[in-house]
Amino acid sequence: MxxxxxxxxxxxxxxxxxxxxxxxxxxxxxxxxxxxxxxxxxxxxxxxxxxxxxxxxxxxxxxxxxxxxxxxxxxxxxxxxxxxxxxxxxxxxxxxxxxxxxxxxxxxxxxxxxxxxxxxxxxxxxxxxxxxxxxxxxxxxxxxxxxxxxxxxxxxxxxxxxxxxxxxxxxxxxxxxxxxxxxxxxxxxxxxxxxxxxxxxxxxxxxxxxxxxxxxxxxxxxxxxxxxxxxxxxxxxxxxxxxxxxxxxxxxxxxxxxxxxxxxxxxKIDFRKPVSEDAKENVVPFVDKEKCAQCLTCVSICPVNAINIINDDITFNRTKCIRCYCCSELCPEGAIRLVKV
Ligand code: SF4
Ligand code: SF4
The missing domain is CATH 3.40.50 (Rossmann fold)
Structure with a gap:
């Protein structure tokens, strides 16, 4: 082909x-x-x-x-x-x-x-x-x-x-x-x-x-x-x-x-790879509060309801989270970063 x-x-x-x-x-x-x-x-x-x-x-x-x-x-x-x-x-x-x-x-x-x-x-x-x-x-x-x-x-x-x-x-x-x-x-x-x-x-x-x-x-x-x-x-x-x-x-x-x-x-151009490439189970979403516009897109998009608002802050239930990263992908403000823990 x-x-x-x-x-x-x-x-x-x-x-x-x-x-x-x-x-x-x-x-x-x-x-x-x-x-x-x-x-x-x-x-x-x-x-x-x-x-x-x-x-x-x-x-x-x-x-x-x-x-x-x-x-x-x-x-x-x-x-x-x-x-x-x-x-x-x-x-x-x-x-x-x-x-x-x-x-x-x-x-x-x-x-x-x-x-x-x-x-x-x-x-x-x-x-x-x-x-x-x-x-x-x-x-x-x-x-x-x-x-x-x-x-x-x-x-x-x-x-x-x-x-x-x-x-x-x-x-x-x-x-x-x-x-x-x-x-x-x-x-x-x-x-x-x-x-x-x-x-x-x-x-x-x-x-x-x-x-x-x-x-x-x-x-x-x-x-x-x-x-x-x-x-x-x-x-x-x-x-x-x-x-x-x-x-x-x-x-x-x-x-x-x-x-x-x-x-x-x-x-050929080597793209930098995603942070999740090596050890996905250790990579979790975090919110940058300065950027968050409280639009709640992440809350509605999370497939396992792992995102809640507690005291006006977006919080993640790490036990429920399946590391799909949809929240980070679709946050319109780019406020959810993925970090290694
Ligand atoms: S989708 Fe992004 S901007 Fe909207 S509430 Fe979640 S973190 Fe904040
Ligand atoms: S990574 Fe997926 S499962 Fe985890 S909080 Fe974000 S949307 Fe929910």
Whole structure:
């Protein structure tokens, strides 16, 4: 399976970079026929601006909408953010709504599109009703899964609060990753394009530091794309649970990958890894009281009700806490840090 790497250090040249990256693997024409409904599954997560490198950059979304239209496909843009009722604001703040409107592409909030129940999971209908699904992840580390890529991106297919319920049901990384792969194998995406122009290192997917990683990667196999993307930022690719388990379940290619375009050694950049990477059981959330705006998002998002307000302070029940780090990930103020104890 081919994975293309193209250097790109500026979002203003995005369409050329993505076109080049797709041409290297055979072009969009391989997967899109006229009038196909093409769903662009962005990485929305939460309401963050494009330059904060949490969400798929709007220039990437705009470029792909235009390229889909050039193949006479009908593009849609869809996702659900991390918590309940947060998706509309996230579409707006990330500027994905703006580019979708400019390009007349329908925006699908998975919190309102309804779901199909597959393998005990409620998966947003558009992910199963579209002719072509394209995953548009952001190149980031992740405190719980260590790397968030084209496969993990489909967790957004589970609307709103149900995501945190799944964290509670599958607290162990391998079980959680197998659940992600159940979604992935139901959705069957045909293409993944990694937005790695601005990436995120450290305590991603939302509390890390922005890195200018200057790459776009594409593959018709999202598992291959994750394999190469995680290697590019300094991981052992088979150390990423979704990739290793996808290999075991024969859901994608990890052995016969050919990199086309730029050589990986020319663009490799070792991202700083999350604090939780070594000893997760010893890494716990802490609130920076100065930053906390008492919005209570963390209280509502915690899948095991381990967060309470005592004497006006956010407090954690360390016994109940399952170290999913959803509170830290979705705190809009970045007020919850992860620390080793
Ligand atoms: S989500 Fe963040 S800002 Fe909101 S209450 Fe919790 S710690 Fe404070
Ligand atoms: S306190 Fe935070 S890390 Fe612990 S279970 Fe709740 S959301 Fe997850």
């Amino acid at each position: 081919n994975v293309s790497i193209v250097k790109c250090n500026d979002y203003s040249t995005m369409k050329n970079a993505i076109k080049q990256s797709l041409d290297l693997i055979g072009g969009l024409g391989r997967i899109i026929k006229p009038n196909d409904r093409v769903l662009l599954k962005v990485n929305l997560l939460m309401a963050k601006k494009p330059e904060q490198a949490v969400t798929t950059h709007p220039s990437v979304v705009k470029a792909i909408i235009q390229l889909v239209k050039e193949k006479d496909g009908i593009p849609f843009v869809g996702d659900s953010a991390g918590g309940a009722g947060l998706t509309d604001k996230a579409f707006e703040v990330s500027c994905i709504k703006k580019v979708a409107e400019e390009e007349n592409a329908e925006l699908l909030n998975f919190e309102r599109t309804g779901t199909y129940r597959i393998k005990g999971l409620n998966i947003a209908k558009p992910l199963l009703d579209s002719d072509v699904i394209i995953s548009l992840p952001k190149l980031k580390t992740h405190t719980f899964t260590f790397f968030t890529g084209a496969v993990k991106n489909f967790f957004g297919g589970i609307p709103g609060k149900q995501k945190s319920e799944l964290h509670s049901k599958y607290p162990k990384l391998n079980d959680f990753s197998n659940m992600i792969l159940d979604i992935y194998s139901a959705v069957k995406p045909k293409l993944g394009i990694m937005d790695g122009v601005l990436g995120m290192e450290g305590d991603g997917p939302s509390n890390g530091e922005v890195v200018k990683s200057n790459v776009i990667l594409s593959s018709f196999d999202c598992v291959s794309l994750d394999y190469v993307s995680s290697a590019l930022i300094g991981y052992n690719p088979m150390g990423i649970a979704t990739t290793r388990l996808a290999y075991e379940r024969k859901l994608g290619e990890t052995e016969s990958i050919e990199i086309v375009g730029e050589k990986i050694e020319n663009v």
